[in-house]
Amino acid sequence: xxxxxxxxxxxxxxxxxxxxxxxxxxxxxxxxxxxxxxxxxxxxxxxxxxxxxxxxxxxxxxxxxxxxxxxxxxxxxxxxxxxxxxxxxxxxxxxxxxxxxxxxxxxxxxxxxxxxxxxxxxxxxxxxxxxxxxxxxxxxxxxxxxxxxxxxxxxxxxxxxxxxxxxxxxxxxxxxxxxxxxxxxxxxxxxxxxxxxxxxxxxxxxxxxxxxxxxxxxxxxxxxxxxxxxxxxxxxxxxxxxxxxxxxxxxxxxxxxxxxxxxxxxxxxxxxxxxxxxxxxxxxxxxxxxxxxxxxxxxxxxxxxxxxxxxxxxxxxxxxxxxxxxxxx
Amino acid sequence: xxxxxxxxxxxxxxxxxxxxxxxxxxxxxxxxxxxxxxxxxxxxxxxxxxxxxxxxxxxxxxxxxxxxxxxxxxxxxxxxxxxxxxxxxxxxxxxxxxxxxxxxxxxxxxxxxxxxxxxxxxxxxxxxxxxxxxxxxxxxxxxxxxxxxxxxxxxxxxxxxxxxxxxxxxxxxxxxxxxxxxxxxxxxxxxxxxxxxxxxxxxxxxxxxxxxxxxxxxxxxxxxxxxxxxxxxxxxxxxxxxxxxxxxxxxxxxxxxxxxxxxxxxxxxxxxxxxxxxxxxxxxxxxxxxxxxxxxxxxxxxxxxxxxxxxxxxxxxxxxxxxx
Numbered sequence: 001x002x003x004x005x006x007x008x009x010x011x012x013x014x015x016x017x018x019x020x021x022x023x024x025x026x027x028x029x030x031x032x033x034x035x036x037x038x039x040x041x042x043x044x045x046x047x048x049x050x051x052x053x054x055x056x057x058x059x060x061x062x063x064x065x066x067x068x069x070x071x072x073x074x075x076x077x078x079x080x081x082x083x084x085x086x087x088x089x090x091x092x093x094x095x096x097x098x099x100x101x102x103x104x105x106x107x108x109x110x111x112x113x114x115x116x117x118x119x120x121x122x123x124x125x126x127x128x129x130x131x132x133x134x135x136x137x138x139x140x141x142x143x144x145x146x147x148x149x150x151x152x153x154x155x156x157x158x159x160x161x162x163x164x165x166x167x168x169x170x171x172x173x174x175x176x177x178x179x180x181x182x183x184x185x186x187x188x189x190x191x192x193x194x195x196x197x198x199x200x201x202x203x204x205x206x207x208x209x210x211x212x213x214x215x216x217x218x219x220x221x222x223x224x225x226x227x228x229x230x231x232x233x234x235x236x237x238x239x240x241x242x243x244x245x246x247x248x249x250x251x252x253x254x255x256x257x258x259x260x261x262x263x264x265x266x267x268x269x270x271x272x273x274x275x276x277x278x279x280x281x282x283x284x285x286x287x288x289x290x291x292x293x294x295x296x297x298x299x300x301x302x303x304x305x306x307x308x309x310x311x312x313x314x315x316x317x318x319x320x321x322x323x324x325x326x327x328x329x
Numbered sequence: 330x331x332x333x334x335x336x337x338x339x340x341x342x343x344x345x346x347x348x349x350x351x352x353x354x355x356x357x358x359x360x361x362x363x364x365x366x367x368x369x370x371x372x373x374x375x376x377x378x379x380x381x382x383x384x385x386x387x388x389x390x391x392x393x394x395x396x397x398x399x400x401x402x403x404x405x406x407x408x409x410x411x412x413x414x415x416x417x418x419x420x421x422x423x424x425x426x427x428x429x430x431x432x433x434x435x436x437x438x439x440x441x442x443x444x445x446x447x448x449x450x451x452x453x454x455x456x457x458x459x460x461x462x463x464x465x466x467x468x469x470x471x472x473x474x475x476x477x478x479x480x481x482x483x484x485x486x487x488x489x490x491x492x493x494x495x496x497x498x499x500x501x502x503x504x505x506x507x508x509x510x511x512x513x514x515x516x517x518x519x520x521x522x523x524x525x526x527x528x529x530x531x532x533x534x535x536x537x538x539x540x541x542x543x544x545x546x547x548x549x550x551x552x553x554x555x556x557x558x559x560x561x562x563x564x565x566x567x568x569x570x571x572x573x574x575x576x577x578x579x580x581x582x583x584x585x586x587x588x589x590x591x592x593x594x595x596x597x598x599x600x601x602x603x604x605x606x607x608x609x610x611x612x613x614x615x616x617x618x619x620x621x622x623x624x625x626x627x628x629x630x631x632x633x634x635x636x637x638x639x640x641x642x643x644x645x646x647x648x649x650x651x652x653x
Contacts, residue, residue: 004606005606005607009605228604228605230549230603230604284606286571286604286605288574291571323569324566327569328568328570329603
């Protein structure tokens, strides 16, 4: 093996050791939901935010809270409601009568992990405030700009049911989430474990096993993971198939896709693939990594047409068809 | 001569007068076969001072059906008007009948209305005589009407049209088979997948890719040949699958444990070269072709005694237990 790759591989294997520790610690509390936990780690390592979709009671809050506890990071949960204001999120200036000056009161966004619960329940101005912070990783209150702490991971949740009185996220804002993860119900065996754990009232104590510094170091190492041109082209083939399905020998999808994935999808897929390779403790990316993250990266970035809706074809069906058609290098 | 005498007699039978208006009805024959036509003529003569209303005939005269009637002919001579009408009648019942008197209404010069009648004419309608001495014959078959040139042209047009539509459908299906998404697909050669794979491996070997430094291309082509072979052999979409997915799919087919591991080793090892900058030594490169050939040989369909290859869907590669 080439010396560089060997070094990278060894380095990644050494530095990704905490992944197993972290997973073990999270699994003390979270029963099942392996996919969600894995995606949380991808978001954390690839510095991307995650949009979680699932019915209530699937341990979304618990998962991110546990992750925060296991990393020794600050965690805030913000329940998005129709009367929430941007200042409730980012903070505001408060007049101090004693000093006769305005003081900055930082909002809950100044944390490492934010759970934006039911993000679609708040109006557009609050959503924009959050999404802007996510993108810029800084917040301006009054005349002062504050950098947000790193790592900064936003986990927004959406409820697929009860759409009444909600403010659906515009496509441009949804695109800012690196991954959209759909959470499904646990299996029977997993739910048995959940039931026993909760009925007995014995909750395992989660201890910090990783520091935020280690996470930031891992992020830097992750950048060194080797991605061959063949893999890069494979990612491009997948993304371009969403834009020009006919060129990808998928003419049947042409009428079903309104708009394809953005270049942000290409970047996100490359970063998420590297993060997945890191989690798998590999110093190089293989097609398996791309395919593992492709669905979560793309499902919210493809707009379906009315014809697709009428035929009950979802963006997931389209992504799956593309993955089945695009040749693996 | 006799016919003339007979005709005069008939005329006399149908002659009738009503003062100065005379109505004469005659028939050409008083004895006809059933369904035969009888020419029935009416002649009305009256002075010009009298206004005659000639009756409008519809479809019958008494029990006789009107087959055809000519237009009324009018002639005037020496102050007397002569009205003539020829009618063809017929009857479809046998027996003796009377043609009822022909009634003509007229108005005199003093304004009084009156009627004139012809005498009734007896007519014999004869039935068909049956010769009982003859045997009963079958009903005559239907006559076939010969086809006209116009009909022949119409039928020929339909046949040509249907043939055209049939050819169009055939051409469309053929074209669809040959093309998918606008790209012409090469028709698969009718040779068994393992033979094709072995041929391609030999061709790859002859290219001497790794010897000329194109190691990545060499490994890519080798694995592509093996993956394509799996597609044709097992019907799995191996070219669109990752190594892990291919192995998962192959688990469902019965094959030797060593073969299974050999496939995994070949594909995973090639992945390292393709995606992880792995620089294999010469021996490793040589081994790739050997390994690929062995895989193809060990998984090819079983040959029956007759020498015929079994269909890949019905035949398992080898009668060896499933790998663990």
